[in-house]
Amino acid sequence: xxxxxxxxxxxxxxxxxxxxxxxxxxxxxxxxENQLQTVNFRQRKESVVQHLxxxxxxxxxxxxxxxxxxxxxxxxxxxxxxxxxFQMSKGPGEDVDLFDMKQFKNSFxxxxxxxxxxxxxxxxxxxxxxxxxRIAWGTQYTKPNQYKPTYVVYYSQTxxxxxxxxxxxxxTPLLGQALTIASKHHQIVKMDLRSRYLDSLKAIVFxxxxxxxxxxxxxxxxxxRSLGLDINMDSRIIHENIVEKERVQRITxxxxxxxxxxxxxxxxxxxxxxxxSGLNGSILAEREEPLRCLIKFSSPHLLEALKSLAPAxxxxxxxxxxxxxxxxxxxxxxxxRDK
Amino acid sequence: xxxxxASGLGVLAHLERLETQVSRSHKQSEELQSVQAQxxxxxxxxxxxxxxxDELRAAVRHRRASVKACIANVEPNQTVEINxxxxxxxxxxxxxxxxxxxHFTGLSGKLTSRGVCVCISTAFEGNLLDSYFVDLxxxxxxxxxxxSVPVFIPLEEIAxxxxxxxxxxFLFSLCEYLNAYSGRKYQADRLQSDFAALLTGPLQRxxxxxxxxxxxxxxxxxQSFPFCARLLYKDLTATxxxxxxxxxxxxxxxxxxxxxxxxxxxxxxxxxxLHQVFASFTRKGxxxxxxxxx
Numbered sequence: 001x002x003x004x005x006x007x008x009x010x011x012x013x014x015x016x017x018x019x020x021x022x023x024x025x026x027x028x029x030x031x032x033e034n035q036l037q038t039v040n041f042r043q044r045k046e047s048v049v050q051h052l053x054x055x056x057x058x059x060x061x062x063x064x065x066x067x068x069x070x071x072x073x074x075x076x077x078x079x080x081x082x083x084x085x086f087q088m089s090k091g092p093g094e095d096v097d098l099f100d101m102k103q104f105k106n107s108f109x110x111x112x113x114x115x116x117x118x119x120x121x122x123x124x125x126x127x128x129x130x131x132x133x134r135i136a137w138g139t140q141y142t143k144p145n146q147y148k149p150t151y152v153v154y155y156s157q158t159x160x161x162x163x164x165x166x167x168x169x170x171x172t173p174l175l176g177q178a179l180t181i182a183s184k185h186h187q188i189v190k191m192d193l194r195s196r197y198l199d200s201l202k203a204i205v206f207x208x209x210x211x212x213x214x215x216x217x218x219x220x221x222x223x224x225r226s227l228g229l230d231i232n233m234d235s236r237i238i239h240e241n242i243v244e245k246e247r248v249q250r251i252t253x254x255x256x257x258x259x260x261x262x263x264x265x266x267x268x269x270x271x272x273x274x275x276x277s278g279l280n281g282s283i284l285a286e287r288e289e290p291l292r293c294l295i296k297f298s299s300p301h302l303l304e305a306l307k308s309l310a311p312a313x314x315x316x317x318x319x320x321x322x323x324x325x326x327x328x329x330x331x332x333x334x335x336x337r338d339k
Numbered sequence: 340x341x342x343x344x345a346s347g348l349g350v351l352a353h354l355e356r357l358e359t360q361v362s363r364s365h366k367q368s369e370e371l372q373s374v375q376a377q378x379x380x381x382x383x384x385x386x387x388x389x390x391x392x393d394e395l396r397a398a399v400r401h402r403r404a405s406v407k408a409c410i411a412n413v414e415p416n417q418t419v420e421i422n423x424x425x426x427x428x429x430x431x432x433x434x435x436x437x438x439x440x441x442h443f444t445g446l447s448g449k450l451t452s453r454g455v456c457v458c459i460s461t462a463f464e465g466n467l468l469d470s471y472f473v474d475l476x477x478x479x480x481x482x483x484x485x486x487s488v489p490v491f492i493p494l495e496e497i498a499x500x501x502x503x504x505x506x507x508x509f510l511f512s513l514c515e516y517l518n519a520y521s522g523r524k525y526q527a528d529r530l531q532s533d534f535a536a537l538l539t540g541p542l543q544r545x546x547x548x549x550x551x552x553x554x555x556x557x558x559x560x561x562q563s564f565p566f567c568a569r570l571l572y573k574d575l576t577a578t579x580x581x582x583x584x585x586x587x588x589x590x591x592x593x594x595x596x597x598x599x600x601x602x603x604x605x606x607x608x609x610x611x612x613l614h615q616v617f618a619s620f621t622r623k624g625x626x627x628x629x630x631x632x633x
Contacts, residue, residue, distance in 0.1 A: 095573070096549070096573050096574075096575055097547070097549075098545075098549060098550045098573065099545040099546070099547070100543075100550055101543070101545065102543075129490075129546040155490055156545060156546055157491035157545060157546045157547050158490045158491050206490045207483060207484075207485050208485060208486065208487065208490075209485060210484075210485045211485075211487060213456050213458070213472035213474060214449045214451050214474075215449055215456065215458055215472075216435070216438040216439045216441070216449055217442075254453065328482075328484075
């Protein structure tokens, strides 16, 4: 086994937390049950890693085996990367998508290999009709850098692919080309949507963030959820603004629903609008050119935070549609210009 | 003189005594009168109270008797009310059941606070398969809020074509796509589960189940070469393939009988659902076995 491969596998395994190690190794399915049983996982991590590398050498692990391990690690630690969303489109009157996984993989690999000569491409299919693609980029003259790969999650027979934001921006057009041609589309466009949470991005893009639906078969009446208001049950206490509180609660529920919101970390608004002010004669109001300014809202869970603004009394209800349209428009990057 | 004074005094005293006697007897008679008056008043009060008591007693008796009579009369009225209530409840249950059963028609819906939630229940060959939901917001423009349609069904395309102009067409088109997908999926699942013995390799399929590729043998474990089938469903609203290619693995030129079989298989796959074709293969196989035995 090549020293570089051994080093790469070693570094990958070192990243894995001890409590996940056996699960990930089982998913990798490269070392046999017998081999794994010989490992004492209660030792210090360095000793465990040494033993595992030794076993990998026995089995002559290749770079593609190592790449598979890396993909599995990334599947367990998706939130360590920031994911972009790309949308592809077909030309008018295109044939029906007869997606053939083998053809797709071959085509994708060929396009990259023809362009770069040195590139490692690995695939791993999941149960939800998605294929994870790992690309380690090299050039005509240098070997692929295994430590800075790009990951792509493509949902076959849909126009959408999610890619980990790469530092190696120069490869993005080639990646887009490979995806488009291999999946038999014509064009690819980057959506203004970005987050660490792949599941949330998927829920927003495919409009599946709420999987409860009203039917005549539902036995629990919808009205019976608790409003979440901490109203004292003591009848001697009267809330002066209970009407307002209930109005806010109702509007919030209509806008955001009862379901858990998809998780985003920020929303960014690039304003290129003329300054509007009630005061006449202010310097800014006289500017002809639009004012450029960037507003960024950050939060560990942006949409839940927005949902709680009005009930907490921090903002008026209804909230600005610029904030509430995020899941519906599938954007969290906005450019606002004067109409 | 002393005698007259003494008798004078005696007379005065006598007069005094008589006076006090008179006043005393006046007082006594007054007291007697007032006591008598009081007695009289109390007497009349007693009479009044006695009369009131008798009236009340009579009233209670009368009430009791009339209530008894009432109960005897009222019971038939109450049961009529109960019957009406039961009838209404039964009607309500009936209507609820009809609304629930509507999803068997394949397309049903329920009004929501902001629009309608449409339920598309798919079926194939009389088997009820998965249901899919689309929650629509009734605004200008009409839009889909969220849904449970699989991501590879071209929902966005269908919506772009029809949602704003002809919602009926949108729903029927979506029904077509979903029912066809469900049917194709059903066939592929049945092939994998019921006829695994005849397959010599895994079934290759894609999310829409519109490209199926598999190898099979009519006599598993036998000496014959396996067939390779590739089924393309270019019409996403159909459950039968549009293009079928059956080849024989590992053989350049087929003998006539094999060629006939190959061609007949191609036709079968084009005209009958996948699992039915394989069912007919197993039946033929059984017939062959029977002929060998007899």
